[in-house]
Amino acid sequence: MNSVARLVVIGTLAAVVACGQAPPAAEPPAAAAPANAQAASSDRATPGYNNKIPDKIMTPDKIETRIGSLDFIDGRPSDATAEKAYDFIDLSRGVETFVNGIPATSIEGMRLGFVDLGVTSFNQILIFDKLMDSNSLFLTGNTETVYASTFLDLKKDGPMVVEVPPRTGPGTVDDAFFRFVVDMGGPGPDRGAGGKYLILPPDYAGTLNGPIGGLAQVVDGQQYFVAKSPSYVNWLVLRGFLVDGKPDAAAEMFKNGLKVYPLSQAAKPPAMEFISASGKVFNTIHANDFEFYEELHTVIEREPVAMPDAELRGLFASVGIQKGRPFAPDARMKKILTEAVAIGNATVRATMFRPRLGDAAVYPKSAWTYTFVGGSHEWLGADQGSRYLDARALFFYQATVNTPAMVLKMVGLGSQYVYAARDTQGNYLDGAKNYKLNIPANAPAKDFWSVVVYDPQTRSELQTSQPFPSKNSRRDKLITNADGSVDLYFGPTAPAGKEANWTQTVSGKGWFAYFRLYGPLEPWFDKTWRPGEIELVK
Numbered sequence: 001m002n003s004v005a006r007l008v009v010i011g012t013l014a015a016v017v018a019c020g021q022a023p024p025a026a027e028p029p030a031a032a033a034p035a036n037a038q039a040a041s042s043d044r045a046t047p048g049y050n051n052k053i054p055d056k057i058m059t060p061d062k063i064e065t066r067i068g069s070l071d072f073i074d075g076r077p078s079d080a081t082a083e084k085a086y087d088f089i090d091l092s093r094g095v096e097t098f099v100n101g102i103p104a105t106s107i108e109g110m111r112l113g114f115v116d117l118g119v120t121s122f123n124q125i126l127i128f129d130k131l132m133d134s135n136s137l138f139l140t141g142n143t144e145t146v147y148a149s150t151f152l153d154l155k156k157d158g159p160m161v162v163e164v165p166p167r168t169g170p171g172t173v174d175d176a177f178f179r180f181v182v183d184m185g186g187p188g189p190d191r192g193a194g195g196k197y198l199i200l201p202p203d204y205a206g207t208l209n210g211p212i213g214g215l216a217q218v219v220d221g222q223q224y225f226v227a228k229s230p231s232y233v234n235w236l237v238l239r240g241f242l243v244d245g246k247p248d249a250a251a252e253m254f255k256n257g258l259k260v261y262p263l264s265q266a267a268k269p270p271a272m273e274f275i276s277a278s279g280k281v282f283n284t285i286h287a288n289d290f291e292f293y294e295e296l297h298t299v300i301e302r303e304p305v306a307m308p309d310a311e312l313r314g315l316f317a318s319v320g321i322q323k324g325r326p327f328a329p330d331a332r333m334k335k336i337l338t339e340a341v342a343i344g345n346a347t348v349r350a351t352m353f354r355p356r357l358g359d360a361a362v363y364p365k366s367a368w369t370y371t372f373v374g375g376s377h378e379w380l381g382a383d384q385g386s387r388y389l390d391a392r393a394l395f396f397y398q399a400t401v402n403t404p405a406m407v408l409k410m411v412g413l414g415s416q417y418v419y420a421a422r423d424t425q426g427n428y429l430d431g432a433k434n435y436k437l438n439i440p441a442n443a444p445a446k447d448f449w450s451v452v453v454y455d456p457q458t459r460s461e462l463q464t465s466q467p468f469p470s471k472n473s474r475r476d477k478l479i480t481n482a483d484g485s486v487d488l489y490f491g492p493t494a495p496a497g498k499e500a501n502w503t504q505t506v507s508g509k510g511w512f513a514y515f516r517l518y519g520p521l522e523p524w525f526d527k528t529w530r531p532g533e534i535e536l537v538k
Contacts, residue, residue, distance in 0.1 A: 368531065439486045
C-alpha cells in the first residue's frame, strides 16, 4: 500500500470514530461442531480403527473352504492355516505344471522311445516301413502312412540339413516344446517337389535369416529352406503315402532319398541307417506319475533358458524344476507332486473325453471333436491372442505333430483330423457293444480318408487280433452302399457279410476313433459334407 492510500484509510477511520460510530465488526468464527458428532463418527468406525473399513478388504477370523477351515488372528494366518495354504499352492502349481508341461514331456518321451530302438544319432532314421501297428505305444499314430523320423541335436551337431525326396507327404519339424518350426513335403515350401532344409540352432548368430516356417536362401551355392528353432532338440517326422494300398514305394522313397547331416559335413555326409519300427514293442508316451516331473526337468536342464517363456519357467521353478539346479524334492513335496500329477492327469482326461470348451464340437450336438480347438496351431485365442490353455492340453495329451497344415484351410494339401469318444446317446464307446458309422459318398479327400480306433488309456492304437485297428479308403477293399456311402462296423465280432468293413474292439475296454482326411477339399471346410455319428447297434 502506498503512502497516499494509507492516509485515505486512516482518514476514513478517524471520521467514523468522530461521528460516534464503531468500526465494522470482524466476521464471527465458524460454529464449533456439536460435541456428539465425533462420537457419531466413532459409532460407524470398524472396531480397532478410527474409520469405517470396507468389509471387502478385511479377512474374517474364520473362513470355511474346500481345503478346510482357515483361521486368522487379525488377518494373520495361524500355523495350521499357513500350512494348508502352502500345501494347496504347491499342489495347484504341481497340477498346472503337469497340464502345461505335457508338450515338453511328450517330445521327451518320444525321444526316449527312439533311443530304446537304437536311434541315437541324426543319421539313424526310425521308419515304419510296414506301417505302424498296435504294438507301438505312440499317441494316435496312424496306420496308413509310412513314417520316417529322427531327432536333431542342434547343440551337439550345429546347423542341420534335411534333404527330403520328391513326393514326400506331410512332414514337420517341431521343437522341444512341440512348437512348430517348419513343414516339409506336400504342405511345406517345397510343395512335394523335394528340397534341402537347413535347421539353425537357437543360439545361431550368423547372417542367415531363419523365420519359423522357413525361407528360401542360397548357402554355398545351394538353395535351402532355412528355419531357426527355439530349442536344441527337434523332432523330424515325415510321412509317405501308400501306392496301390502298399507301403513299399514310400519306404523305398525314404531309404533312397532322405538324408540328414550337419551343414559342416555337407561335402561328405555320413551314410544313412534305417531302423524298422514296424511290429516292434516300444513306448514313446510321457509318464502319468511322479516320473513326469523328472522328464520335464531333463528338458528344462538341456534346453536354452528362454525356450519356455518366463511365466512357464516361473511355474516350473515353483515346484523345483529349474535349469542349473537338481530336481530333488523333499518327502513332503514329493508326496504333494505325486497327488498333483494324479489330479492333473484327471484334468486333461476330462478335457479330452468330456470337453467343456465351447468351440470343441465340429457340428452342433455331435460327438465329433476338433483336435486343434480354436483353429490355431499356437493355441492363440481370438481375444487379443491369449493362450488357449485347455485346448493345448486337449491336443498334446492325445496327439503329436504340431503344424498349421493340420489347422489352416489348405484345400488339397495337409490333413484334417477329428475324433469321437461317444455314441449318439452321449455314452462312452464300449468295446463289448456293436456300433456303426456311415461315411457318406464323395468324402472330400484328394488323397484318402481313414478311421482308426484307439485305446483311451494309452491313446495309442487299440490292441486286438487285428494289428491295424482301422479302415482306409485307399488300402482296404470296402463294401460300398448303393448310394456310394460306406458303413463301418465296430464290435467284438464282425457282422455277417460285413467283415471287410469291421474293426474289432475288446470287451472290458473302451475306445475312441479318429476320422482323418488327407488332402481335404472344400466341402470339408464349408461343412456341406460331414461324416455320420457313431451309432449303437442293438
